[in-house]
Amino acid sequence: xxxxxxxxxxxxxxxxxxxxxxxxxxxxxxxxxxxxxxxxxxxxxxxxxxxxxxxxxxxxxxxxxxxxxxxxxxxxxxxxxxxxxxxxxxxx
Amino acid sequence: xxxxxxxxxxxxxxxxxxxxxxxxxxxxxxxxxxxxxxxxxxxxxxxxxxxxxxxxxxxxxxxxxxxxxxxxxxxxxxxxxxxxxxxxxxxxxxxxxxxxxxxxxxxxxxxxxxxxxxxxxxxxxxxxxxxxxxxxxxxxxxxxxxxxxxxxxxxxxxxxxxxxxxxxxxxxxxxxxxxxxxxxxxxxxx
Numbered sequence: 001x002x003x004x005x006x007x008x009x010x011x012x013x014x015x016x017x018x019x020x021x022x023x024x025x026x027x028x029x030x031x032x033x034x035x036x037x038x039x040x041x042x043x044x045x046x047x048x049x050x051x052x053x054x055x056x057x058x059x060x061x062x063x064x065x066x067x068x069x070x071x072x073x074x075x076x077x078x079x080x081x082x083x084x085x086x087x088x089x090x091x092x
Numbered sequence: 093x094x095x096x097x098x099x100x101x102x103x104x105x106x107x108x109x110x111x112x113x114x115x116x117x118x119x120x121x122x123x124x125x126x127x128x129x130x131x132x133x134x135x136x137x138x139x140x141x142x143x144x145x146x147x148x149x150x151x152x153x154x155x156x157x158x159x160x161x162x163x164x165x166x167x168x169x170x171x172x173x174x175x176x177x178x179x180x181x182x183x184x185x186x187x188x189x190x191x192x193x194x195x196x197x198x199x200x201x202x203x204x205x206x207x208x209x210x211x212x213x214x215x216x217x218x219x220x221x222x223x224x225x226x227x228x229x230x231x232x233x234x235x236x237x238x239x240x241x242x243x244x245x246x247x248x249x250x251x252x253x254x255x256x257x258x259x260x261x262x263x264x265x266x267x268x269x270x271x272x273x274x275x276x277x278x279x280x281x282x
Contacts, residue, residue: 068267
């Protein structure tokens, strides 16, 4: 669980699914927001841990049980790259 | 404010702008313009299937899994290239990977992809609706290639295809989760 200071920092967001992307250097990644909205995005392979189903994100801050993160790309379903996610889905 | 070529070199040197593979000095000289850096075409073209009977629903979006099934991937070579016919649309990506790391202390940079005037005269678009490369982005740039001109255009990998204009981000980026709560649906992101 991330600390409450030292932001922004890099962290890992738990994903529900990871599969091949449209290009060989990317994955298609699915996860959920803090409001339980599903989203998906294409992310460069260096930003994805396929085995552990994790996506590298930049954590801007965490308050209570929610973190504000920057996704590596605009996500389908939420149509933006800054979203809130549940802190339980974040690891550092 | 748009970065000059000397400021681009400095930001690359300071790793505030990360280009991978990092161009050496002679490559940089070839790729730099006065206020932009050329990026080259990668070697994959993604070609949409015609007439698959799918409607893109802008309210509900589309899952990446579905999207990728609507395109065929084709590898192109420096010998054969890929000929983009008139009024055809394909996706590709840049040879270069770009990272614009966000830090609290800054300076932070965002960028925009632009076409090149030489291709523009023949009607080639390299993007038409999504030019912004946000601060903290990392990856290759997806190119929205469209031939609006009267002639077929043959594209080759590793040829400069677009230019990237860099801008310094002024001010802080909102960083409180409460500012973004309830804004993660399409309706909330207006």
